[in-house]
Amino acid sequence: MKKHYYLSILLVFILGIQTKAQEALFGAQQITSPEIHENSTVTFRFAAPNAESVEITGDFLPTVKMETPMGQMDGPGKSALTKDDKGIWSFTSSALSPELYSYSFIVDGLKVTDPNNPFLIRDVASVTNVFLVGEGQAALYRVKDVPHGTVAKRWYDSPGLGMDRRLTIYTPPGYEQSNEKFPVLYLLHGAGGDEEAWIALGRTAQIMDNLIAQGKAKPMIVVMPNGNVIQDGAPGEGSDGMYKPQFMVPKTMDGTYEANFMDIIKFVEANYQVKADKANRAIAGLSMGGYHTMHISRFYPNTFDYMGLFSAAIMPREDATGKVYSDLDGTLKTQMDNGYKLYWIAIGKTDFLYDANKEYRAKLDAMGMPYEYVESEGGHIWRNWRVYLTQFAPQLFK
Incomplete structure (x- = not known):
């Protein structure tokens, strides 16, 4: 009797699985697209x-x-x-x-x-x-048969912001088995983005795996934080639950993020095998992240040897009155006098921020502050920012 009972239960279970599979099959359109x-x-x-x-x-x-x-x-x-x-x-x-x-x-x-x-x-x-x-450029965005790094979502304590916050971190292939210390790239998203943006839209893990495998980039850790200081995590991933993401949230680009960025660096250097010095730190970002990169690197002028401004949102803001934004010329000069290895600026010819970047480069030229400049086709688009990452990362930590 027991045998028949268990067989009946098993049959019901199998039929249930088949029914669900059939529902999925019949619910889908049987055409190919794309x-x-x-x-x-x-x-x-x-x-x-x-x-x-x-x-x-x-x-x-x-x-x-x-x-x-x-x-x-x-x-x-x-x-x-x-x-x-x-x-x-x-x-x-x-x-x-x-x-x-x-x-x-x-x-x-x-x-x-x-x-x-x-x-x-x-x-x-x-x-x-x-x-x-x-293939071509797109080959860098594909998962290839090469050694792969690890992508983790970590929570860190930010005393300056009074909360635990979430970030995405890429560690290179072999990190877990190694006693080696690695350099770090801090990679910042644009307005409306969060700690999910670079890893998803930017294909960061695929790009880094492929560049490292080809010997074009040094193995490095890539840290992708959330630049929206009122959030502890991306919409649906933080304590505020599921809500519609906004393009510009309160306190965006008001100096709070830049002033408390060292909380992120302290967490990374306390919890990961990193080379904790200026020569082994890089910072880069797109749009708002480029704005943050410019201000963080000059506000902490002896912290990074490599800076990347991708279509940077360099523009005057009425609420940019905090300490972080004071004495722009003086802090840039201090950053220049301290020395660095690479200040890299890239933008598309039809980007709506093109003129603002042109004016910023004129300021650097007048100061005698060295930088490298890349001008590409196209506008304010992820297609450019992925390419910029593939161009910027190979120049780091040489």
Whole structure:
């Protein structure tokens, strides 16, 4: 009797698993999207027989001007899909250069993700699908058969901010088995981002694994903190629970983050095998993170030997009145006089911050403060910032 009872329970369990599997199978559309072809064109498909119109928008399409909280910026264009007699809408792109791309559909005016592509990514409050095309630059964004580092989410005590806070940290391949001490890159996100941004949108772990494996970058620890001082963690990951992320939260870029940045450095140097000196510290960031990089590195002018300003948001702010922002010229001169190995500035030709960066470079030129400058195509986009990381990291700790 017991044997039959256990067999019955097992049968119910197996049938339950099969039912769930069938639900997942029948709930999915049985079409392929995106389909990446050998000639690097990509076909997108969407099943919506009753829809009046379906469009696609993504960063692989020609850009258009858009109004944003930061002013007019380049944004993704859109194209129409065509419907066949089965109600499947489709669109095939032109040949795309190697890159990580993002996209969404617009169905009768409503933006939606691709139900046939499970690969999604969040940028501030927008969720889009992503896909990779080709090798070349995109090869650095792929998971390759090379030794891999470790990505951890850690909580650290910030006495200056009065809370425990979350950060993302990459340790290089072999770190756990090594007694060696490593240099550290502090990598900062832009407005609306958080400690998830660089590891997800920036492909930091894949880039570092591949550069280290190729011998192009030294093994290093990469620390990606949360630059929003009112948060202890990213939306959905902190004590405030699940809420809609905002582009500019209170106390953004008011000096509080910069003034308390040493809390992060102290945590890293107390808990990781690091070389705790100026020659083995680098700091870099995109947009707001570039602004933070500029101010942190001059406010603590003998702390970093390597600085990277990626599309830095160097602009006057009415609330920039704290101690961190005082005596800009004097602290920059102190930083210059102390000496450093690399002050690296990069920006796209159509970036809305281009003129502000041009003015900042003129200030450095007038001071005689040395820097390296890279000017790329494109605007204020992750495509540029990933490339900048692949260019900046190989120059560190030489």
